[in-house]
Amino acid sequence: MVNYDIIIVGAGLVGLATAYEVKKKSPKKKVLILEKTKGVATHQSGHNSGVIHSGIYYNPGSLKAANCIAGYHSLIQFVKEYGVPYDRCGKIIVATSKDEIPALEAIYNKGIANGLSDLEMLSKEGIKEIEPHSSGVCAIKVPQTGIVDYPAMAHQLLRLFIEEQEGEISFGEEVIDITGQRTGNIVETTKQTYHAVSVVTCAGLHSDRVASMTERYNDLKIIPFRGEYYKLKPEKEYLVKHLIYPVPNPRFPFLGVHFTRMINGGVEAGPNAVLAFKREGYKFSSFSVRDSVDTLTWPGFWKIVGKYGKTGMGEMYRSISKAAFTRALQKLLPEIHEDDLIAGAAGVRAQACDRAGNLIDDFDIIAKNNVIHVRNAPSPAATSCLAIGKTISEKLIMD
Template sequence: MYDYIVIGGGIVGLATLRALQRRRPQDRFLLLEKEVEVGSHQTGHNSGVIHAGIYYAPGSLKARLCREGAEATKAFCQTHGIPYDECGKLLVATSEQELARMGDLAVRAETNGIAIERISAGELAEREPNIAGRGALLAGSTAIVDYRRICRALAAEAEAKGATIALGRAALAIRETVDGIEVDTAEGSLKSRKLVACAGLQSDRIARMAGLETAHRIIPFRGEYYVLPEAKNDIVRHLIYPIPDPDLPFLGIHLTRMIDGRVTVGPNAVLGLAREGYAKSAVNWRDIADMVAFPGFWRVLGSNWRSGLTEMRNSLLRSGYLEQCRKYCPSLRVDDLKPYPAGIRAQAVLADGSLVHDFLFGGTDRMLHVLNAPSPAATSALPIGEMIADRIL
């Protein structure tokens, strides 16, 4: 009999386990992860950025969690000897319209207590000779890291404190009884007083498995990346991001320095035909059936078909993808875009077709299901874990 079972070995599940252990060190904990490694899905396929929190509404929960999360993540890395690089992020404006948006972002960042620097076109050319723009914002505290390595350190720390990490063990059924929670696995049934599910791409299914009604579905969006040739690892000194379009749900294609020295380009955002299919050809008929049976899926398509067609074109043709990059990095050529693993975003969608951009929880007195942990969940994971612990204790 365990005191707590946590389902999901991504960074949010591991951060939740850490928060619970810190508060109840005498309790027995089990983490179930269906893959053979922690951080195998969204956590291990993101761009590796520790975000500063520029984009979020002043005073919002996301703004606070991102700021606190960035500090906590860096402190965790220092404690555990995990390298990170505070290389900074430049948000580059390439038009008059983007310059106006840049000004609004600057005000938002300053209100959120994030140190930024306004960069003129001339200063931008001096700092980044390969980047063209009319101006930029520099968020100097933005950093890069390997989130898989953070996950492994979180798992090792949890085990050292007595938790059991069960890899390659999936939950097949979940029942709430008068005494607690029962979780069936292929290796047998497990019992616990309480359960927390941080299942990411499978969060809606795990909730329904536990008998909960869910008003949303997870729609997978593939974020496709390219990597530049090794000879171009020094093409930028900072992370280079476009000024986001407020009418679009994603940030747009950017140049990202990775902690291993490489530079990636991306991501775009195209509909995925498999929740956990990272290859371009991946198809999962169960995932497709779930999508097409959900009214919200068709409403998302109906309201975003123009941008969807553009994203699909850029997915099929590197030349279209390149157009987005060359707005701020004109020296790039098609041959510079080399294959790189994709990521998949678990986008929660309501029946009316609206995208869920905030936290979404469900559960009972004994269960808490994290149905949506909004971007940037990896940066914010440690304080998100504390927030989840507050809810389930």
Template structure:
């Protein structure tokens, strides 16, 4: 019997295993994942941004853990020779309505203790000649990194501390007694005194296996990206984001320099019919039934008809996607948008149609489950892990 079992090999799961072995040296631990490599889903399919915490309500877990996570990520990367860059981010307002939201966001960022600067249209063009708007917020602490490399470095340290990592191991049952939890699947079973589940896109299913009553469903939202030609990779020197709509958990289509020298554009947010289907048009019968039969999804669709229609149109037609980008980067052309890999966001949606914005964590006597950990979970991975271990 192990002292700890962690389900999920994304960055949050691996960070949690690392934190457990750091806090309880000598403990026995196993991390289990169904894929053949760590970080195969959200960790390996994001835009690689080290977020600052500017967007989130000051009293939320997201705000607190993101600020701590940004600092930890930079320090861990520096200590482990993982390339990263603190390039800063500009949130660009393109009209008066966005400018008003920008000023609200400025006040929130001050309340969150985030270093931020409000600049006017002339200063925006001076800093980024290819970008236009009526004003912007500059967040100097935002950076870029490859989170797959962070995950790999954490995993190496988990193994060095005596942890075991089991890949290609599917779990289809969880049973809990007063003294232990057993997870089992086609290849066998594993028993531990304490279970931590960081299952991402499968979080609701794992919770139900453990007997947790869930009034939500994990809904996959495809984030489709383009990349710019290599000759255009120096179009901007900072991350360029639109001012987000506070009613939605998505940040909008942005220009993102990557740590390997590319410049990506995206993502949009399109309802997916496969939790782990990255090619366009992917459908998984079980996942599609889960989405289409859940009342909360129908309510989300009714509440956001115009937004959903726009996102679908932009997915189907490059011209619509380009129009979103040209609001703040008018020199982009259709020829600039080259194919790039997609990501899938695991978004918890309640039965009443509410999109869960904050991290969501539940527990049983011998297990703890991360049920909702969207962006900025990669940035916040170690503070999330510390929070989970403190809860135990």
């Protein structure tokens, strides 16, 4: 049996940032990251749209708000210091009808309450000055929003953790059990058995399964939602200058299809939010019996269907109908046509759901007996990763 002070499960951005922050706080601790795949940031951290979120959407006082704001500043400092490609390009959130103005004003007020400065309400004419091809009745200009190369940031965190902090990582090693004992925790993997004083799990799409290894009554289940993107043809990229977002649909807990400039060039359009039948399934045809059974037998799932079924069917229709996807985009950019779009990438969002059918809106981190589980860390977890890592490092028992 191999002994460590701290084992961290998962090498996505949250796991890597946690390892980095733990070693900053306690450099003498022996820390190991266990990752079941062959590399870092292979799922949510490497399949997102690369947006640096400002914190404008989140309820003041929530973990999302606190960690996004703190994480934003830490991230900007980190990418500047280590040369990770980024661009603080700004975005606009556009109300396309008068009915959306109250919701837009509520978002603006949340941003102010969360400490964002230089937010600006734009008129129809003001929108045209910033995004000449966009259409709306009014909008919020959010100068803090940006784009970044998150996979490059993940590799930089790994380099610092291994080379400068003398941490360790083992790839291709899946955790299959965690057992608490008086002297610490036994972590069993597909390759090895470890002893660790403390364990932190940042398992993303499998966070519920890993949490259930020590939390026998785990009241959250991950429901995976696939987000599919199109890309604008190169000759149409001039239509988007910044990032262009809609006012989120209050009947559905996602931000809606939008336009995102990418750090390595190009413009993405999307994503939708479609129920995925495989947690690591990035194609419409992806299917896992285990993952599907887990979703379909969870009581909260059917309550979600009752709440959001009609909207969810619309998302599914947009998944199979390029014309329907295009119509959604045309609300923000009327000049877009179906043949301006080419197939892009996809990601899967790990969304925690409780038994009552509530999609958990905030980050969820629980700590008990020297085991910390990150059970829900959807967007803006990438932006927030350094702040989340710092929060977790402070929860651990340190010398």
